[in-house]
Amino acid sequence: MRCNFKVFRFDPSKDKEPYYRNYTVEAQPGDRILDCLNTIRWEQDPSLAFRWSCAHGVCGSDALKINGASALACQKLVKNYTTTDFLIEPIPVFPLLKDLIVDMEPFFKIYHSIKPYLISQEPPPETERIQKPEERKMIEDTIKCISCACCTSSCPVNLGENTDYIGPAALVKAHRYIFDSRDTTMIDRCVSLNSYDGAWGCKTYFYCTDVCPKSIKVTSAITRVKQEIVKLKRAKQL
Numbered sequence: 001m002r003c004n005f006k007v008f009r010f011d012p013s014k015d016k017e018p019y020y021r022n023y024t025v026e027a028q029p030g031d032r033i034l035d036c037l038n039t040i041r042w043e044q045d046p047s048l049a050f051r052w053s054c055a056h057g058v059c060g061s062d063a064l065k066i067n068g069a070s071a072l073a074c075q076k077l078v079k080n081y082t083t084t085d086f087l088i089e090p091i092p093v094f095p096l097l098k099d100l101i102v103d104m105e106p107f108f109k110i111y112h113s114i115k116p117y118l119i120s121q122e123p124p125p126e127t128e129r130i131q132k133p134e135e136r137k138m139i140e141d142t143i144k145c146i147s148c149a150c151c152t153s154s155c156p157v158n159l160g161e162n163t164d165y166i167g168p169a170a171l172v173k174a175h176r177y178i179f180d181s182r183d184t185t186m187i188d189r190c191v192s193l194n195s196y197d198g199a200w201g202c203k204t205y206f207y208c209t210d211v212c213p214k215s216i217k218v219t220s221a222i223t224r225v226k227q228e229i230v231k232l233k234r235a236k237q238l
């Protein structure tokens with residue numbers, strides 16, 4: 001089938017303003033949007049810049065705005081859309097570098113600020129730190145996060161209401177450690193999220209949940225973090 005791609009272009013080394021360029025690709029219904037972009041780059045226009053690595057929904061590097069919604073180009077198939085016209089743009093919120101590539105430094109700076117690693121005051125055991133299956137269940141959903149930024153780039157708060165809001169991706173990662181039975185810093189983690197730039201910045205818009213390519217219940221994870229903060233406050237531990 002013939003698919004029409006309107007692709008955002010901007011090369012800061014030569015363009016004064018961004019513009020859109022049209023391409024036509026012969027694609028099969030089961031082709032991924034990433035396959036189509038590669039066809040464009042390999043057969044029509046090698047100057048088109050975009051990121052990808054695993055091509056299997058694992059690395060999280062090919063988040064793009066496809067027909068207005070953030071998604072992984074390697075996960076979306078041509079047949080997932082009711083049209084053969086595709087508008088391809090870089091994800092918003094982050095500074096544009098070139099064409100479809102944005103600067104992810106601000107995203108990973110926030111990511112590192114929530115300390116995305118296990119912290120335990122317990123002495124290291126001789127073997128691994130044991131976690132029971134029912135304890136693992138607490139973080140089963142948020143552990144799937146691949147840090148693709150589809151959620152953060154879709155959240156109206158991050159898009160302008162409060163650009164200092166740490167965003168859903170960081171809160172999902174925080175949830176994953178707050179409720180990890182082996183981590184002993186739940187209170188410290190909740191203290192650092194108890195602000196309007198932290199967990200309270202979320203206005204429950206649900207866009208994050210709608211776009212998450214790993215089907216994580218993002219809004220409910222954030223709500224769970226808020227509930228834990230309230231619980232600690234009531235217990236005067238916060």
Ligand code: SF4
Nearest residue numbers: 145146148149151212
């Ligand atoms: Fe991506 Fe989902 Fe993780 Fe957000 S929560 S960064 S959308 S995988």
Ligand code: F3S
Nearest residue numbers: 155202203205206208
């Ligand atoms: Fe934004 Fe998701 Fe909360 S879209 S406001 S982080 S529910």
Ligand code: FES
Nearest residue numbers: 055057059060074
């Ligand atoms: Fe790795 Fe799409 S290329 S998630």
